[in-house]
Amino acid sequence: MKHYDYIAIGGGSAGIASANRAAEYGKKALIVEENEVGGTCVNVGCVPKKIMWYGAQLNEDIDRFGPAYGIHVDNKQLDFAELRASRQAYIDRVHKSYFSGFESRGTDFIQGHAEFVDNHTIRVNGEEIQGDHIAIVTGGRPALPDLPGIELVDVSDDIFAWEQLPESVAIIGAGYIAVEFAGVLNGLGVDTTLAVRHDRPLRQYDQTIIDTLTEEMTAAGINLLTEHNVAEIKESNQKLEVKFQEGDVLEVDRVIYAIGRQPNTDKLGLENTDIQLDNKGYIPVDDYHFTDVPGLYAFGDVIGKVELTPVAIKAGRTLSDHLFNGADKFFIDYDMIPTVIFAHPPIGTIGYSEAAAKEKFGDDQVKCYRSNFADMYSAASTNNRRKVTMKLVVVGEEERVVGLHGIGFGMDEILQGFAVAVTMGANKAQFDQTIAIHPTGAEEFVTMR
Numbered sequence: 001m002k003h004y005d006y007i008a009i010g011g012g013s014a015g016i017a018s019a020n021r022a023a024e025y026g027k028k029a030l031i032v033e034e035n036e037v038g039g040t041c042v043n044v045g046c047v048p049k050k051i052m053w054y055g056a057q058l059n060e061d062i063d064r065f066g067p068a069y070g071i072h073v074d075n076k077q078l079d080f081a082e083l084r085a086s087r088q089a090y091i092d093r094v095h096k097s098y099f100s101g102f103e104s105r106g107t108d109f110i111q112g113h114a115e116f117v118d119n120h121t122i123r124v125n126g127e128e129i130q131g132d133h134i135a136i137v138t139g140g141r142p143a144l145p146d147l148p149g150i151e152l153v154d155v156s157d158d159i160f161a162w163e164q165l166p167e168s169v170a171i172i173g174a175g176y177i178a179v180e181f182a183g184v185l186n187g188l189g190v191d192t193t194l195a196v197r198h199d200r201p202l203r204q205y206d207q208t209i210i211d212t213l214t215e216e217m218t219a220a221g222i223n224l225l226t227e228h229n230v231a232e233i234k235e236s237n238q239k240l241e242v243k244f245q246e247g248d249v250l251e252v253d254r255v256i257y258a259i260g261r262q263p264n265t266d267k268l269g270l271e272n273t274d275i276q277l278d279n280k281g282y283i284p285v286d287d288y289h290f291t292d293v294p295g296l297y298a299f300g301d302v303i304g305k306v307e308l309t310p311v312a313i314k315a316g317r318t319l320s321d322h323l324f325n326g327a328d329k330f331f332i333d334y335d336m337i338p339t340v341i342f343a344h345p346p347i348g349t350i351g352y353s354e355a356a357a358k359e360k361f362g363d364d365q366v367k368c369y370r371s372n373f374a375d376m377y378s379a380a381s382t383n384n385r386r387k388v389t390m391k392l393v394v395v396g397e398e399e400r401v402v403g404l405h406g407i408g409f410g411m412d413e414i415l416q417g418f419a420v421a422v423t424m425g426a427n428k429a430q431f432d433q434t435i436a437i438h439p440t441g442a443e444e445f446v447t448m449r
């Protein structure tokens, strides 16, 4: 029987990062992937989404801001087939670079579905393979509710397979994916409705920032329906009819559901191991991604904590550093993860919202600094200004920055550097000591009073 030091079940962000790191330490490492190498992020997530996000931004900006710079484009056309081709070419390049990385490190890759035979043996394509250390990094897939007509809807995976853009969509959901695709599709010229169950999307994020998001979404032409719950979906005259419990009906070409994801743990043969899933089907792990079974680990989307590629990568690499190079176990502080929601405009955020900080540290310990302005890129235009909102949440007398949030032009790129300062525990005085860079939007983070 074949034997490996380390096996990753799943060739997504988590599996690739951990197995490659194990191979770099001279270990015999294997990745088993049933689908395309790269997993969700590369094939139906971050990568194709970001290409579409840039495309949408460009398409929108030409109309919205071009004239202020003397740029007038007559007969502007969007060829979706060309956008799809550029997107696929980018993905193909990423696939290629993964395979050359496996070759240079000596990481083995098998295409096939893996199932456990026992705690340390898996079966792939009819062959049994043993591993001393096995990581369950099988990610997740879109979740759907049980509703009449749910078989008619699309999920995020389907959007990437569309051959043409619909004229109109209704997006149901209020998280990252719903908000991002609302901006992307609207920016590509699709008549877009976003329907959320509560008073606003992204409710767990700082309200000041989300207030600006909803203003900007509406200004960009997105039809935002709040406090709307779907009752059923029906086909009617080659369109889809979304009936809401609140009584109104919407007729659109496509309905997209983006209401969260569920783990891929159901067809893994876990009943042949000593792993017990939690009540939502996720794999329980300790702070260091160890399961209760010696030699079995889980991280990335399959543990149901924070579903982000860099989190999966960090967990995977640091696990291999510990198992195969004697490094200490690495603790990921899940409360301090920088993240960007690629809305139009983007949101960057790390740490506690004002509300979450008040709950954790007490109302009297928390102070906020805010800034609101129009970004300079749009301010050249007289009647089409786009807002930027920034906020620092600080605690205690020393004013340690425990939350940094912003929405606006460039926020997707601004956040990473500030995340270093916040992760290091910087306080407001240290932000103030830093010389600003002018004229930028980012300078507001070091000049707020």
Ligand SMILES: Cc1cc2nc3c(=O)[nH]c(=O)nc-3n(C[C@H](O)[C@H](O)[C@H](O)COP(=O)(O)OP(=O)(O)OC[C@H]3O[C@@H](n4cnc5c(N)ncnc54)[C@H](O)[C@@H]3O)c2cc1C
Binding pocket: 009, 010, 011, 012, 013, 014, 015, 032, 033, 034, 035, 036, 038, 039, 040, 041, 042, 044, 045, 046, 047, 049, 112, 113, 114, 115, 137, 138, 139, 140, 156, 177, 264, 267, 268, 299, 300, 301, 302, 306, 307, 308, 309, 310, 312, 342
């Ligand atoms: C639309 C969308 C946009 C996103 N955008 C971003 C973004 O901008 N930034 C960001 O940080 N994150 C983003 N994410 C989240 C990010 O994609 C995930 O957090 C990340 O891919 C998780 O990596 P993973 O390795 O845990 O799982 P995955 O990437 O899902 O990989 C798991 C792999 O396991 C395989 N698999 C499952 N079961 C088996 C089995 N039994 N045998 C063999 N193989 C199996 C699957 O085919 C899959 O390829 C986005 C997600 C989506 C859906």
Ligand SMILES: NC(=O)c1ccc[n+]([C@@H]2O[C@H](COP(=O)([O-])OP(=O)(O)OC[C@H]3O[C@@H](n4cnc5c(N)ncnc54)[C@H](O)[C@@H]3O)[C@@H](O)[C@H]2O)c1
Binding pocket: 145, 172, 173, 174, 175, 176, 177, 178, 180, 196, 197, 202, 203, 258, 259, 260, 261, 306, 307, 308, 339, 340, 341, 342
């Ligand atoms: N930019 C990025 O980094 C990025 C982009 C996309 C996705 N992701 C990751 O993928 C994860 C999954 O994204 P997502 O947007 O599907 O999930 P999510 O968890 O971000 O949001 C799900 C939303 O759907 C709402 N919801 C739940 N059930 C509902 C129902 N029955 N009807 C209507 N609304 C309902 C919830 O209130 C919530 O706001 C994200 O949490 C994120 O970690 C990251």
